[in-house]
Amino acid sequence: MYGALDIGGTKIAGAVVDAEGRILVRAERPTPARGSADAVLAAVTSVLDDLSAHGAWRSVSCLGVGSAGPVDTVAGTVSPVNIPAWRDFPLVAAVASHPGLPAAVQPVLTGDAVAMTAAEHWKGAARGAANALCMVVSTGVGGGLVLDGRLHPGITGNAGHIGHISVDLDGEPCPCGSRGCVELLASGTAIARRALAAGWRPPSGAAPTAASVAASARGGDGIALAVFDRAAQALAAGIAATASLVELDVVVIGGGVAQAGDVLFTPLRRHLTTYAALSFTRGLKVGPSALAGDAGLIGAAAAAASARTDAPDAGRPLGALHPTTA
Structure with missing residues (x-):
């Protein structure tokens, strides 16, 4: 046990x-x-x-x-x-x-x-992949790597921490000390905050969370759709940068934000066609966690x-x- x-x-x-x-x-x-x-x-x-x-x-x-x-x-x-x-x-x-x-x-x-990467490679959506990026998109944004079939945590255990790749060079300051990090645009916290700032309001009785923003997006709310599109764009830029550095077979996304389903994955795959443009990054397989x-x-x-x-x-x-x- x-x-x-x-x-x-x-x-x-x-x-x-x-x-x-x-x-x-x-x-x-x-x-x-x-x-x-x-x-x-x-x-x-x-x-x-x-x-x-x-x-x-x-x-x-x-x-x-x-x-x-x-x-x-x-x-x-x-x-x-x-x-x-x-x-x-x-x-x-x-x-x-x-x-x-x-x-x-x-x-x-x-x-x-x-840890999520280890699980997905052992039992989940990255099972058997030689090179994989697995991401947690929740309160924050984190990631882990499998390279040549082996977990690659790095010396201190932080390799693959994609949430703090800067994708907006003149963006907001991040608590990590940098600016314009993926996490500031794509985390559940950021999605809810940006939607509220743009004038979105949650449905009656619902909390102002990323899940509520996703529900509004599924109902066609323009602000909610735009916020998820921006989050997907940030994720696509970070994923493409990682794929350019290490070459990937598959990307798995888990965490609460991934529960948005097509609201997230449809614009994410669309933005990847722009950012992952090199021959060895093109057509990268991206999907949700199997273990949630x-x-x-x-x-x-x-x-x-x-x-x-x-x-x-x-x-x-x-x-x-x-x-x-x-």
């Missing part, structure tokens, strides 16, 4: 995952993203409390922790752009100190989008299992998909 945590700007989820990638036990709390460092950690602790109350937790042999980034997998710290109170926060040490953690289990940190909201948990578990070197089944879930810093 493998334990998993998936920490993002909207929710903190945890699970017990079996060797076939099935989620057996799950727990979840909302992320107090604007709260104190202790408040965010309290939500993580609450999820671990719930998991440790289940009998399956006693059989957990490793624990993967997927977090919004940037992360530093060497130092065990995280600095999520969308959780301002966590800067160089010692997440691995904090999780390791939980009294319910099974003996000898040490948390293995990975970026949330890298479970990808982060399954991938965190898989990455942790792959990192094990002390058991006969070490690395079993990922096979050749071992993390590499090469």
